[in-house]
Amino acid sequence: MTHPMLEWQEGDVTRSLRWQSESGLRPPKRVVIADDTLNADSAFRLASEGTGLLWRGDFQNARQLLQALTRRIERKPRKTSAIPRESFNLHRQAQSQRARTLGMLLVEVDADYGIGLRRAPDIRLACNEAYGASSGAFVVPLREILGLIGAHEWRRKGVEIAELEARIHPWYGVFSPIRGEYLALIAEAPLPARTLAFDIGTGTGVIAALLARRGVSEVVATDCDARALSCARDNLGRLDLLDRVQIVEADLFPPGRAPLVVCNPPWIPARPNAAIERAIYDPDSAMLRGFLTGLKDHLTPQGEGWLILSDLAEHLELRSREELLQMIADAGLKVVARMDTRPVHARAGDATDPLHEARAREITSLWRLAAA
Template identity: 65%
Template sequence: MSQAPEFLTDLPTWRAESGAPAPRRVVRADDTLSADSAYRLACEGTGLLWQGDFHNARQLLQALMRRAERKPRKVSKASKTAEAAPSAEASTASLAAASAAQHFHLHRQALGQRARTLAMVLVPLNGDYTIPLRRAPDLRQACTEAWGPATGEACMVSLRELLGLVGAHEWRKKGLEIPALGEAPNNRIHPHYGVFSPVRGEYLDLVASTPLPNKTLAFDIGVGTGVLSALLAKRGVQRIVATDLDPRALTCARENLKRLQRIDKVELVQADLFPEGQAPLIVCNPPWVPARPSSPIEHAVYDEGSRMLRGFLSGLREHLSPQGEGWLILSDLAEHLGLRSREELLGWIAEGGLTVLGRHDVRPRHGKAADTSDPLHAARSQEITSLWRLGSAA
C-alpha cells in the first residue's frame, strides 16, 4: 500500500497573478513522485511543492499536461441517429445559438479545470526571485517585469504561471512586427506581461486603410500596447489622447510609443473609457467576447456583460465633435458563439443616439480560423472582423 501524503503546514506566502486561491492542501514533491500519483493528487486539488531538480519539475508538468488532454466523448448510436434526423425545432436560429453558447461554456469549463489541475505543480521562490532548486534558471528579470521589484518575502508560485512569465518576457524582448506601422526594424510592438498582444493584424489593416474624418485630434479608448495610437500618429493625426485603466498598459504603451518615436503626439491618461472633452475621431477596440474572465489578465479578451462595449456606445455621442466619427473595431465571433446577437449590437448603437455611417469588414488570417481540430472551429470559420464607422444620429 502507498503511504498517505504528509500535508505541509508551514508554507511560504502564496502568489498567483491569475487570482486563483492557494491550494487547500500541499505536499512535498520531488523526483521520486510518479506522474500518475502527481496527477491524482493534482486532480484532487492538492498542491505539489517541488523540492527536486527544476528541469524534472518541468518534465512532470508536461506529463500532467498529456494526462489532462481531453478524450473525445463517445456518442451513442441513438444520439447519432437523432443528430442525423432532420428536426424543425433544431433548425431554428435560437436553438442553434443556444447550442453554440453551451458548447463555448462547456469548452471554457474544461479549460478551466485543466488549468486548475496543472497549476498544482508549485515551486518556491526566494525573496529576491531566485529559485532554490537544482538547475533552476535565473528568472529574476522576468519576475521583476511582471510583478515589480522583489519585496524580500519568500513565496511559492505555480510552475505553469512562472513559465508564462518567461514566455511574456521573451515576447517583450523580441517584440512583434506590425507591417501596418511601416518597414522593419522600426515597426515592432513589445507587449508587456498582462497586456494584450496585437497578434490579429487584420484589424490593424482596417484602421490603416479607413479614410480619416479629421487629423487634428483622436481619442484611443483602451490603449493597451499603444499600437493604435502609433498607427494613428503614423497616419498623420496631430494629437492623440489615449486612455486605459490598467497601469501596466499605460507603462507598456509609453515604452512602445517612445521606441517608435511617436510619444510626442500622444497623451496617456488613466481613465475608464473616455477622457474629458470631445474629438472628431474616437477609436475603440474592446474585448470581443462577452464572457466572464477567469483571471485578471483575461480582461483584455473577455468583457463580461459587454461592459466596455456598451459603455463606449452609450458615451460616444457625448464625446464626439460635430460630424465626428467613432470607430468601433469588433469581431462577430460572439454572434457565432451565441453570446451576443447582431440585433443586440444594433440596439445598443441606436440607444446611444448613434447611426452607422459605414462598415469595413475583413476575414481573419490567424491559424485557428482554418484549424478544424479547434473545438470552436465552427464559429471561427465564419468570423468577420469589422470597423464600424459611427456618428451622432440626427
C-alpha cells in the same frame, strides 16, 4: 493588495509563505512535497483532486512533468454540444478545470526572485518586469513562472506590426496585438480629421501609434490598467511618438471631444478566468456598452467613432447582431459605414479547436459610427 497564505508541512516543520497567482487561482488547501521520484500518473491524480505539489526536485524535470500532466488532460474526451452557446460554456469550463489542475504544480521563489532548484533558470529580470520590487518569498504555480519567462521573451523581442513597419513590445499582463487583421482595417479606413483622436483602452499603444503614423497630429490614449499605461508609454517612446501621443489614466474616455474616437473592446461577453483574459472577455458587454453610451458626448460635430469588433460572439450565440444594432441606436448613434475582414490567425483554420465552426465563420469589422 493582500495576498493569501499557503501553509504546508515539510518534515516536522509547519511552513507558510505568501501565495502568488496572477491567474486568480486560490491556494490549494492540501500540499505535499514532490520531487523527481513522483511519477506522472500519481501527480495527475493528486493534482486532479486539488492537492498542491510543492516541487523540490530538478526544475527541468518539473517542466517535463507539467507537459505530462497536460497530455493526460488532453487525452480526456471533450464534452461538446450542437448548441453553440452550450459548446462555448463547456469549452470555458474545460479551460478552467485545466488551469486548476495544471496550477497544482508549485515552486517556491525566494525574496530575491531566485528559485533554489537544480537547473532552475534566472527569472529575476522577468519577475521584476511582471511584479516590480519584491515583497518577500512566495509560492507560485510553475505554469505561471513559465508564463513570466515567455512574457519576458515577448517583451524583449517584440511583435512585428506590418502596418507600423516596426515592433510593438507587449508587457506581462498586457494583451499582445497578434490579431493583425483589425490593424489593417484601421490603417485603411478614411480619417475624418487629422487634428485629434482618442484611443480608448490603448493596451500596448499599438492603435495610438498607428493613428499617429497615419498623420493624426495629437492622439490621447487611455487605459485604466497600470501595466498597460506603462507598456503603451514604453512602446510609443521606442517609436519616438510621445510628442504626439498623450497617455492618460482613465476608465474609457478622457475629457473633451475629438473628431475621431477609436475603441477595440473585448469581443466576447463572458467572464474572464484570469486577468489577462480581460482583453478578450467583457462580462455583459460592459466596455462595449460604456463606449457606445459615452461616444456621442465625446465626438465633435461630424466626428466618427470607430468600433473594432469581431462577430465571434454572434456565432457563439452570446450576442446577436440585432442586440448590437440596438445598442448603437439606443446610444443615439448611426452606422456610417462598415469595413469587414476575415481573421488570418492560426485558430481560424484549426479543425481541432472546440470552437472551430464559429471561428471559421468569424468576421472582424470596423464600424464607422456618428451621432444620429
